[in-house]
Amino acid sequence: xxxxxxxxxxxxxxxxxxxxxxxxxxxxxxxxxxxxxxxxxxxxxxxxxxxxxxxxxxxxxxxxxxxxxxxxxxxxxxxxxxxxxxxxxxxxxxxxxxxxxxxxxxxxxxxxxxxxxxxxxxxxxxxxxxxxxxxxxxxxxxxxxxxxxxxxxxxxxxxxxxxxxxxxxxxxxxxxxxxxxxxxxxxxxxxxxxxxxxxxxxxxxxxxxxxxxxxxxxxxxxxxxxxxxxxxxxxxxxxxxxxxxxxxxxxxxxxxxxxxxxxxxxxxxxxxxxxxxxxxxxxxxxxxxxxxxxxxxxxxxxxxxxxxxxxxxxxxxxxxxxxxxx
Amino acid sequence: xxxxxxxxxxxxxxxxxxxxxxxxxxxxxxxxxxxxxxxxxxxxxxxxxxxxxxxxxxxxxxxxxxxxxxxxxxxxxxxxxxxxxxxxxxxxxxxxxxxxxxxxxxxxxxxxxxxxxxxxxxxxxxxxxxxxxxxxxxxxxxxxxxxxxxxxxxxxxxxxxxxxxxxxxxxxxxxxxxxxxxxxxxxxxxxxxxxxxxxxxxxxxxxxxxxxxxxxxxxxxxxxxxxxxxxxxxxxxxxxxxxxxxxxxxxxxxxxxxxxxxxxxxxxxxxxxxxxxxxxxxxxxxxxxxxxxxxxxxxxxxxxxxxxxxxxxxxxxxxxxxxxxx
Numbered sequence: 001x002x003x004x005x006x007x008x009x010x011x012x013x014x015x016x017x018x019x020x021x022x023x024x025x026x027x028x029x030x031x032x033x034x035x036x037x038x039x040x041x042x043x044x045x046x047x048x049x050x051x052x053x054x055x056x057x058x059x060x061x062x063x064x065x066x067x068x069x070x071x072x073x074x075x076x077x078x079x080x081x082x083x084x085x086x087x088x089x090x091x092x093x094x095x096x097x098x099x100x101x102x103x104x105x106x107x108x109x110x111x112x113x114x115x116x117x118x119x120x121x122x123x124x125x126x127x128x129x130x131x132x133x134x135x136x137x138x139x140x141x142x143x144x145x146x147x148x149x150x151x152x153x154x155x156x157x158x159x160x161x162x163x164x165x166x167x168x169x170x171x172x173x174x175x176x177x178x179x180x181x182x183x184x185x186x187x188x189x190x191x192x193x194x195x196x197x198x199x200x201x202x203x204x205x206x207x208x209x210x211x212x213x214x215x216x217x218x219x220x221x222x223x224x225x226x227x228x229x230x231x232x233x234x235x236x237x238x239x240x241x242x243x244x245x246x247x248x249x250x251x252x253x254x255x256x257x258x259x260x261x262x263x264x265x266x267x268x269x270x271x272x273x274x275x276x277x278x279x280x281x282x283x284x285x286x287x288x289x290x291x292x293x294x295x296x297x298x299x300x301x302x303x304x305x306x307x308x309x310x311x312x313x314x315x316x317x318x319x320x321x322x323x324x325x326x
Numbered sequence: 327x328x329x330x331x332x333x334x335x336x337x338x339x340x341x342x343x344x345x346x347x348x349x350x351x352x353x354x355x356x357x358x359x360x361x362x363x364x365x366x367x368x369x370x371x372x373x374x375x376x377x378x379x380x381x382x383x384x385x386x387x388x389x390x391x392x393x394x395x396x397x398x399x400x401x402x403x404x405x406x407x408x409x410x411x412x413x414x415x416x417x418x419x420x421x422x423x424x425x426x427x428x429x430x431x432x433x434x435x436x437x438x439x440x441x442x443x444x445x446x447x448x449x450x451x452x453x454x455x456x457x458x459x460x461x462x463x464x465x466x467x468x469x470x471x472x473x474x475x476x477x478x479x480x481x482x483x484x485x486x487x488x489x490x491x492x493x494x495x496x497x498x499x500x501x502x503x504x505x506x507x508x509x510x511x512x513x514x515x516x517x518x519x520x521x522x523x524x525x526x527x528x529x530x531x532x533x534x535x536x537x538x539x540x541x542x543x544x545x546x547x548x549x550x551x552x553x554x555x556x557x558x559x560x561x562x563x564x565x566x567x568x569x570x571x572x573x574x575x576x577x578x579x580x581x582x583x584x585x586x587x588x589x590x591x592x593x594x595x596x597x598x599x600x601x602x603x604x605x606x607x608x609x610x611x612x613x614x615x616x617x618x619x620x621x622x623x624x625x626x627x628x629x630x631x632x633x634x635x636x637x638x639x640x641x642x643x644x645x646x647x648x649x650x651x652x
Contacts, residue, residue, distance in 0.1 A: 274606060322644075
């Protein structure tokens with residue numbers, strides 16, 4: 001790998017950049033779910049982050065790094081959802097245009113939210129090729145800077161700030177975390193989380209949860225090389241994309257295990273979080289809890305205190321996955 | 327009224343009693359909803375309280391006041407839901423039996439939760455008369471102490487502790503609250519809140535939100551005397567009961583206005599809290615926000631900073647009120 005790693009100092013720098021702008025989201029605990037897990041879980045509630053997902057951290061950090069000249073032409077990205085809203089808001093806060101390429105399959109609530117932040121939405125076919133070519137066209141036409149949803153150092157550094165807070169907040173609750181787990185799609189959150197964890201305390205074990213139906217990270221891990229995702233199929237619509245190059249390079253070094261979970265396990269974990277913890281997570285967020293509840297996770301049960309990053313809460317409230325007719 | 331008022335000191339005493347046992351629930355803000363309301367709202371999230379509702383505060387305080395001798399025979403109550411769970415848990419924590427009389431119409435999720443806390447559930451017809459007579463029978467049979475869901479001084483004092491925290495938490499966010507609003511059913515939360523508010527700062531205005539379909543508090547206010555609720559009909563199933571005698575006596579002195587809201591306003595406010603703030607409130611909780619968003623609330627717009635008590639989050643997740651087929 002000739003990709004330079006994002007440093008812990010870059011994560012600390014991102015934390016300064018987003019301070020007072022992004023929310024320091026709460027860490028919640030739930031004794032009922034702890035009882036089921038047989039461990040103490042510390043839920044980092046990025047559902048309460050601006051735009052309802054951790055993505056605001058990375059997007060704001062990346063937009064902040066642009067020169068005034070570059071920023072004036074705006075920013076462009078392609079995203080199935082939360083990064084789109086995040087970049088739209090970050091651009092709005094800096095007073096520059098945002099162009100968001102979205103697949104025609106993106107949930108209505110996410111499209112509406114992006115437009116609500118004043119961004120221009122360009123709809124394309126739901127393939128990676130169509131998304132990339134459409135974004136390139138917009139870039140050529142406007143001079144906007146492309147901000148990749150996850151394969152971007154400033155984005156990765158920004159996503160790592162959630163872990164800095166989680167570690168500190170667990171300590172405020174009297175606990176030193178044994179492990180942390182995040183969902184993995186493109187790998188922005190997981191890469192940032194692992195760099196932050198390593199920088200804070202190298203004894204913290206880093207895990208990921210991944211849907212069986214989009215398990216490129218798990219397969220890459222096994223193969224020892226990056227294997228792109230083709231034909232993903234999972235309810236966790238935020239985790240459909242392939243692992244990024246920078247992300248893979250970081251994750252392969254620092255992550256202990258990628259725990260894959262089936263969609264029925266994801267739905268059960270999501271419902272548990274709604275019903276018992278009153279935490280309105282989206283399916284992609286529930287993947288991390290589903291992984292912790294899996295028998296594959298830490299079978300020796302050495303991790304008594306686990307930080308669980310609940311990545312976002314942007315659910316289409318017209319269709320809930322446990323309802324028979326949805 | 328010859329009913330002695332609950333004192334501010336009793337609320338402070340309750341705060342000591344529940345300290346370290348009940349959660350100090352977070353106060354959340356949401357700029358999107360602030361924009362709609364045109365005010366700064368501070369949501370006191372009792373959805374994250376033990377048993378998912380503020381009711382734990384009052385129940386635990388009431389059970390704590392019993393002598394060891396009285397407590398040994400257990401406690402009994404009738405409740406359509408959250409008080410039932412709260413009393414069941416409070417009894418379990420003291421290691422004494424709980425007998426819960428529930429109407430046959432109570433949501434399945436609430437019945438299951440009560441049994442999950444180890445209480446004995448006795449199902450009766452869904453009328454106040456049936457609930458009271460069944461509870462009396464249990465009392466006679468077991469010697470258990472009846473803990474009324476709201477018409478009880480220790481319960482009222484316990485419910486007031488949420489307001490103590492809310493005031494302090496708003497101050498930590500740099501804000502002195504101009505007003506506070508709570509939903510009103512039996513009046514336990516509203517009475518406790520108003521005593522706490524008066525004791526903290528007599529300039530805080532106290533409001534209530536009430537469903538049009540169960541508007542006994544509003545009608546009592548207009549008439550200047552307690553008018554019981556008959557034939558309530560509202561989606562806010564936690565607010566069906568009549569105002570209690572003690573509660574009315576307190577509320578009539580301290581509450582400025584009871585703002586009534588229609589079920590469609592309640593559902594809109596609930597959806598707003600779910601979609602924009604990711605707060606999984608039950609319909610009864612959304613009544614307070616619906617009232618703040620009503621044109622009837624503070625039309626002179628003097629209240630710029632309003633504390634809104636979100637009372638609970640025990641929703642039947644199989645049926646959401648905005649879904650066409652529910």
